[in-house]
Amino acid sequence: MRAEFLDFSPPCVGEDEIDAVVETLKSPWITTGPRTRRLEEAFTRFIGAPAALALNSCTAALHTALATLGVGPGDEVITTPMTFAASVNVVEHVGARPVLVDIEPDTLNISPAAVERAIGKETKVVLPVHFGGHPAELDTLRDLASSNGAIVLEDAAHAVPAKYKGRMIGAGDNPVAFSFYATKNMTTAEGGMLTGAGDLVDRARIMSLHGMSRDAWKRYSKEGSWFYEVVVPGFKYNMTDIAAAIGLVQLDKLCRMQQRRREVVARYNEAFGQLEAMELPVERPEVEHAWHLYTLRLRLDRLSIDRAQFITELTARNIGTSVHFIPVHLHPYYREKYGFEAREFPVAFDAYQRLVSLPLHPGLSESDVDDVIEAVTDVAQKFAR
Numbered sequence: 001m002r003a004e005f006l007d008f009s010p011p012c013v014g015e016d017e018i019d020a021v022v023e024t025l026k027s028p029w030i031t032t033g034p035r036t037r038r039l040e041e042a043f044t045r046f047i048g049a050p051a052a053l054a055l056n057s058c059t060a061a062l063h064t065a066l067a068t069l070g071v072g073p074g075d076e077v078i079t080t081p082m083t084f085a086a087s088v089n090v091v092e093h094v095g096a097r098p099v100l101v102d103i104e105p106d107t108l109n110i111s112p113a114a115v116e117r118a119i120g121k122e123t124k125v126v127l128p129v130h131f132g133g134h135p136a137e138l139d140t141l142r143d144l145a146s147s148n149g150a151i152v153l154e155d156a157a158h159a160v161p162a163k164y165k166g167r168m169i170g171a172g173d174n175p176v177a178f179s180f181y182a183t184k185n186m187t188t189a190e191g192g193m194l195t196g197a198g199d200l201v202d203r204a205r206i207m208s209l210h211g212m213s214r215d216a217w218k219r220y221s222k223e224g225s226w227f228y229e230v231v232v233p234g235f236k237y238n239m240t241d242i243a244a245a246i247g248l249v250q251l252d253k254l255c256r257m258q259q260r261r262r263e264v265v266a267r268y269n270e271a272f273g274q275l276e277a278m279e280l281p282v283e284r285p286e287v288e289h290a291w292h293l294y295t296l297r298l299r300l301d302r303l304s305i306d307r308a309q310f311i312t313e314l315t316a317r318n319i320g321t322s323v324h325f326i327p328v329h330l331h332p333y334y335r336e337k338y339g340f341e342a343r344e345f346p347v348a349f350d351a352y353q354r355l356v357s358l359p360l361h362p363g364l365s366e367s368d369v370d371d372v373i374e375a376v377t378d379v380a381q382k383f384a385r
């Protein structure tokens, strides 16, 4: 057995990121400034996005997008229960009603058929989450949204870089929110990015920084002006240059880091494909998966233990794991406010009871991967039914 605990998802930062932070701290500008602009430009190029706005989280990007779109009381936002609560909390923040619908059994992404049943004249936004980095069925969702006068706002917290039908997630005109949280495929410790059409991103920029008129951030520099106007009561969601400095280095490394993620996924698939008790994550032919998460589903009828015990056994073998996600409708706030039953979304509920996410990050060595494979195989065999 492994001697030391293998963390589920430590941040993958090195000396280059440390040097970049130190250099920023020694520079005359540490909050939103030239490095943040460079990260926006580099990210725009990398994604092929029309425009990008760097923020201090994906949550901030989602909230800013909804507020910029004017979503509010009386409006509905259709989204998935199989997500981190942030995707739905932001709908509450703007006073709109989240309408949860069930997911697809293979990808665990929002089901277009379920969206079609729920969409109506109150629907202002359809909010898919690219679960684990696997793009949602965007073409159908876009068609449904546009024929009902709604907008698709993508939660791409897990999906950098991912492609749907050959096109990078974030390359379209609709708003797309990315996360650079510590565990994500690229990190700025805390951070996020909103991509979308230029005019939308311009308005979001104002909304994200107190509602101050354009380029207010330059007001302390020589070319700036002391004058600004507040045009809307906006938020304080800007990214710092310290964070952007980390992001610039991470973006440079992203393709190499993705390569390592794919190597680990290939080894896991090969090993776990042999185990009867494991249902493997899928990658549909029309997508390129970002492989943010490697999520197994246990076939509980092939095991004598449940998911919680499976995790306990892996922990005892020094392997860190996680569960993505506790579906939103099971959390007390949502359960009580909307009166959800646990089995209201049967696919999500069934998946939840069987989900285990394994360590997947570029810092995993071959022997770490061996250890994960050995531990999962051992537990699956010992508790086989």
Ligand SMILES: Cc1ncc(COP(=O)(O)O)c(C=O)c1O
Pocket (backbone or CB within 6 Å): 056, 057, 058, 059, 060, 083, 084, 086, 087, 129, 155, 157, 158, 178, 179, 180, 181, 191, 192
């Ligand atoms: C699907 C999803 N959406 C949104 C978020 C929020 O991201 P952030 O922490 O950058 O606000 C997360 C964070 O883990 C997430 O997993």
